[in-house]
Amino acid sequence: MPRGKAALTYMKWLEQYGPLTWAVASGKSYLIVNDYETMKELTEKRGNIYIDRETTALLGELIAAIVRKTLAFLNSLLNRPQDFLLENKKMTAELITEISHGMIRDDEDGGHELVQMNLDVAKITATTVEGYWVDYLPWSDEAHPPCIPFAQWKRDAIKWRKQYSFAGDYMFGAVKKQLLDTRGEEDDYILDEHSNSVDKAGAETTESLIRTFLLAMTLHPSIQAIAQSEIDVVVGPDRFPSLDDKGFDKLPYLEATLTESLRWHPPVSPIIAHLPIRNDKFQGYFIPKGTAVFGNAWQVSRDHRLYQNPTEFNPERFLRRNENGGSPTLDPSALSPWEFGFGFGLRICPGRDLGFQAAWTTAVFVLWAFDIRTKDGITMEDGYKATDEDRFVPRSEKVEQMVREAAMKASGV
Numbered sequence: 001m002p003r004g005k006a007a008l009t010y011m012k013w014l015e016q017y018g019p020l021t022w023a024v025a026s027g028k029s030y031l032i033v034n035d036y037e038t039m040k041e042l043t044e045k046r047g048n049i050y051i052d053r054e055t056t057a058l059l060g061e062l063i064a065a066i067v068r069k070t071l072a073f074l075n076s077l078l079n080r081p082q083d084f085l086l087e088n089k090k091m092t093a094e095l096i097t098e099i100s101h102g103m104i105r106d107d108e109d110g111g112h113e114l115v116q117m118n119l120d121v122a123k124i125t126a127t128t129v130e131g132y133w134v135d136y137l138p139w140s141d142e143a144h145p146p147c148i149p150f151a152q153w154k155r156d157a158i159k160w161r162k163q164y165s166f167a168g169d170y171m172f173g174a175v176k177k178q179l180l181d182t183r184g185e186e187d188d189y190i191l192d193e194h195s196n197s198v199d200k201a202g203a204e205t206t207e208s209l210i211r212t213f214l215l216a217m218t219l220h221p222s223i224q225a226i227a228q229s230e231i232d233v234v235v236g237p238d239r240f241p242s243l244d245d246k247g248f249d250k251l252p253y254l255e256a257t258l259t260e261s262l263r264w265h266p267p268v269s270p271i272i273a274h275l276p277i278r279n280d281k282f283q284g285y286f287i288p289k290g291t292a293v294f295g296n297a298w299q300v301s302r303d304h305r306l307y308q309n310p311t312e313f314n315p316e317r318f319l320r321r322n323e324n325g326g327s328p329t330l331d332p333s334a335l336s337p338w339e340f341g342f343g344f345g346l347r348i349c350p351g352r353d354l355g356f357q358a359a360w361t362t363a364v365f366v367l368w369a370f371d372i373r374t375k376d377g378i379t380m381e382d383g384y385k386a387t388d389e390d391r392f393v394p395r396s397e398k399v400e401q402m403v404r405e406a407a408m409k410a411s412g413v
Helices: 006-017 036-045 063-079 081-101 114-130 152-183 188-219 221-234 252-264 297-301 352-369 397-410
Strands: 020-025 028-033 280-282 285-287 292-295 370-374 390-394
Touching: 006 020, 006 297, 028 036, 036 280, 036 292, 063 081, 063 352, 063 390, 063 397, 081 188, 081 352, 081 390, 188 221, 188 252, 188 352, 188 370, 221 252, 221 352, 221 370, 252 352, 352 370, 352 397, 390 397
Parallel strands: 028 292
Antiparallel strands: 020 028, 280 285, 370 390
8 A cells, every 4th residue: 555645646546447446455455435426425425334533523713813823924924934834834733722722832831832742743643644564564563572673663653652642641731721720620521522633633734725825826926916906806905804805705716716725735635544334335346344445535636527627726617707797706516625625524624614714814814915926936837846935025015014013913012
């Protein structure tokens, strides 16, 4: 089974074997689904079967926290535009940590930065979920003690288990103490479930979607200009954007642009499986209980039957032009990446509402405040890479002043 760029390997299997690919590695069964309708059938209509995965819960949207972190991000673009990728990761990590734990550091102790703890845990999670060779050789788990060669995975597991447990227990203890001090006794299980689920669900998908949007705006300045023109008409130069501006009825082109960002590069990858809790039959195929069923969101995003010229970044695919010359509206006939970009079925990413809201807020604020340019005018045809230095240029002196003052006020300085 592929560990790197699995989605691309699965697409090759689609060409060779069709939409359903059955694989067995060292006795473990895998089913790769490279078809949207099939994945929808298995994970939604038969969701009561393909449900065996960790359950999570999502806290509600906290718009004030999102705006506050977005303003800090804009301020960082003014001061350190070359660090936009790092600042984006920091912004989403702080947002999720603050929402789930009510703080980003333990002020009493002073020695533990909760955001860094979350980033460390996220790195461990990403590494382990991609898998080690032992995942495809289950018998070797017992056969190899940690001290022998080729058992680095076991030594990593011992070290990371301690780190993971300490971070979880410490952050849980911090938020529990805060709630006990302010609101009285709370249920430990609910606290733990809520805080951990938001941590795991929100940060990675949010950071990925924002990064894709910024890359798309850099590579396609004409699309950036259209979205900015729309924002200029609706929002204007004298106030910041707000949640009241959101929606296909208010800023349809921006909505379509962010939606296309989600389709162009889905933030979830086919590494989290759905496991049926009992045997099943589908289109003549027998699927045993416990089979790891992977839905390939990347293939859906590149399916020519669903999207014309799928490798092209084109927000227009989600819009319907008004015959009377008015503002465009949502085209309901286009498959929204909302249906697959955050996963499939009943175990769809629970952080998608929070992630999309945070991404929309960042997108509208950035385009309202900045022109995004590449270093020395490099274009995609010139071989632009995401590591090339982007230039975030304030659209006016007034905007720059508004951002600095608002960021300072939001930080309490």
